[in-house]
Amino acid sequence: MDSIYTNPDHELLRDQVAKFIAREVEPHADKWEEAGMVPRDVLRRMGSAGLFGLMYEGAYGGAEADAMTNLVFAEALSQSTYAGFIITVLVHTDMASPHLHHAGSPAQKDKYLRKVIAGELITAVGITEPGAGSDVAGIRTTARRDGDDWVLNGTKMFITNGVHADLYFVAAKSGPGKREVSMFIVEKGTPGFTVGRALKKSGWLSSDTAELIFDNVRIPAANLLGEEGKGFYSVMKNFQTERIALAAMAVGHCQRALELTLQYVKQREAFGSTLWDKQTIRQRIAMLDAKTRAARQFMYHCAWRVTQGHDIVQDVSLLKALTGELVNEVVQACQQFHGGMGYMRETPIERLWRDARVLAIGGGATEVMLEEAAKRY
Template sequence: MDNIYLTPEHELLREQVARFIAREVEPYAAAWEEQGFVPREVLKKMGDAGLLGLAYDAEHGGGEADALTNLVFAEALSQSTFGGFIITVLVHTDMASPHLFHAGTDAQKARYLPGVTSGELITAVGISEPGAGSDVAGMRTNAKRDGDEWVINGTKMFITNGVLANLYFVAAKTGPGRHDMSMFIVEKGTPGFSVGRALKKTGWLSSDTAELIFDNVRIPAENILGEEGKGFYSVMKNFQTERIALGAMAVSHCNQALLMTLDHVRQRQAFGGTLWDKQVIRQRIAMLDAKTRAARQFMYHCAWAVTQGKDIVQEVSMLKALTGELVNEVLTTCQQFHGGMGFIRETAIERLWRDARVLGIGGGATEVMLDEVAKRY
C-alpha cells in the first residue's frame, strides 16, 4: 500500500537496507543467535555504508535526516526475522547515541560522534535497574561531585549492548528529589566500572544483554551529559524516538509473520482442503492485517508530527502500547496457524514469536504507556 509520507529517497534507503540484510545478516544470523551477540564487524560495515548516523549532522559523519527517514530505516531494518540483530542496531542508533547528539557539548560530539556513526564506537544506555525499569524515577544509582570528578555507584540491569559497547550513557541520581538525575558519559575500561554478567533471555538471542556495576567509578566533571539535574527530562524526550523505533519493529514483525502465515495456510492441507479454505482462518488473518495496516499509518503519522515539532508524547505512548500488544496478538495467532512447526526452534515464525514478547515490556511496559496516555486527557 502506498504511503503518503514516503519519497523516492525513502524507498532507496529501504532498498539499501534490504540489500545489506540479505547480504550481511540473514546468512549468518542463526550463528549469532547461538553465540549471543552480533559481531562488531557487522556494525562497522553498517557504519561504512552510512547507516549508523542518519539523523546526525554531516560534520560528524551523519546524514542529517529527519524523523520520517529514521523511521524508514527502523522499519526496513526490522524486515529481518532476527530481532536480536535489529535491537542491537536500534539501541545504538535510536536509543543510546541520541543522548549524545541532543545533549552533548560541541567538544563531546567532536570526540565521540564520528566513532558512533562509523561503527568504531558501539553505544549502550544505562537506565533500567533491578528495581526500576519503566519507573525511571525510581532508580538508585547515584553520582556525587568530588572536586573535578563525579563518582558513580550503583547497578544497571537489562542493558542491551552491555557487553558489546565501549561507550555508555548512564543515568544517575544527583539530588534528593525523585526526578533529580543526570546523564553521564562512561567509557569501557574506566576503573570501577564492570559488566557483572551477561543475561540469558527468552528472545532476542543475538543481542547481548548485561548487568552493569558501578563501584566508585570516577569520571571527569566534563563527562556530564547535558545540564545537571535535568537527566530525567532528557530520558523522557529520547523515549519518543525510542518508542517510534520499537513501534516500527513491532509492525514489521507483524507484516513478516502475516506473509509467512499466508504462504503456509495456502499450502497446508488439512480436512480435505487447505487451511486457507477455512473461513475462520482467512477472516482472522484479514482482521490482523487490517489492524497492522492501521498501526503502520498511525506510526508514520507520529514520525511526521515529530518533523513538525509537535508535542506527541500522548500519541507515541499510544503507539507503543498499541504495537506492543498487537505484535503479540499477531505472532501468537500466526504461530498457532503453523501448528507444530510453529513450536520448533530455528523456524522463523517461532523466532519471531519469542522475540515479539518483549515488545510489550521493553521501552515502557504497556500498562505504563497507557497511564502516560491517560494522564494527558
C-alpha cells in the same frame, strides 16, 4: 505497503536496508543467536554504509535526515526475523547515541560522534535498574562530585548492548531532588565499571544484555552529558524516539509474520484442501492484516507529527501500547496457523513469537504507556 508520508528517497533507503539484511544478516544470524551477540564487524559495515547517523549532523558523517526517514529505517530493519540483531542496532541508533546527539558538547561530539556514526564505537544506555525501569525518578545509582571528577556508584539491569558496547550513557542521581538526575559518558574499561553478568533471555538471543556495576567509578567532569540535574528530562524526551522505534519493530514483525503465514497456508494441505481454502483462516488473516495496516499508519502519523514539532507524548504512548499488544496477537495467531511446525526452533515464525513478547514490556510496559496517555486527557 506504501504510505502517504514516504517519498522515493525513503524507498531507496528501504531497499538498501533489505539488501544489507539479505546479504549480511539472514545467512549468518543463527550463529549469532548461539553466540549471544552480533559481530562488531557487521555493525561497522552498517556504519560504513551510512546507516548509523541518519538524523545526525553532516559535520560528523551524519545524513541530517528527519524523523520520518529514521522511522523508514527502523521499519525496514524490522523485516529481519532476527530481533536480537534489530534491537542491537536500534539501541545504538535510536536509544543510546541520541543522548550524545541532543545533549553532547562540541568537545564530546568531536571525541565520540564520528566513531559512533561509523560503527567504530557501539553504544548502550544505562537507565533501568533492579528496582526502577520506566520510573526514572526512582533510580538509585548516584553521582557525587569530587573535585574535578564525578564518582558513580550503583547497578544497572537489563542493559542492551551491555556486554560488548564501547560507550555507555548512564543516568544517575546527582542531587537530593526526586528528579535530580544527570547523564554521564562512561567508557568501557574505566576502573570500577564492570559487567556483572550477561543475562539469559527467552528471546532476542543475539542481543547481548547485561547487568552493569559501578563501584566508585571516577570519571572527569567533562563527561557530564548535558546540564547537571537535567538528565531526567533528557531521558523523557528520548523515550519518544525509542518508543517509535519499538513500534516499528512491532509493525515490522507483524508484516513479516503475515507474509510468512500467507506463504505457508497457501501450500499446506489439510482435510483435502489448503489451509487458505478454509474461510475462517482467510478471514482471521485478513483482520490481522487490517489491524497491522491501521497501526502502521498511526505510527507514520506520529513520526510526521515529530517533523512538525508537535507534542507527541500521548500519541506515542498510545502507539507503543497498541503495537506492543498487537504484535503478540498477530504473531501468536500466525504461529497457530503453522501448527506443530510453528513450535520448532528452526522456523522463523517460532523465533518471531518468542522475540515479540518483550515488545509489550521493554521501553515502557503497556500498562505504563496507557497511564501516560490517560494522564493527558
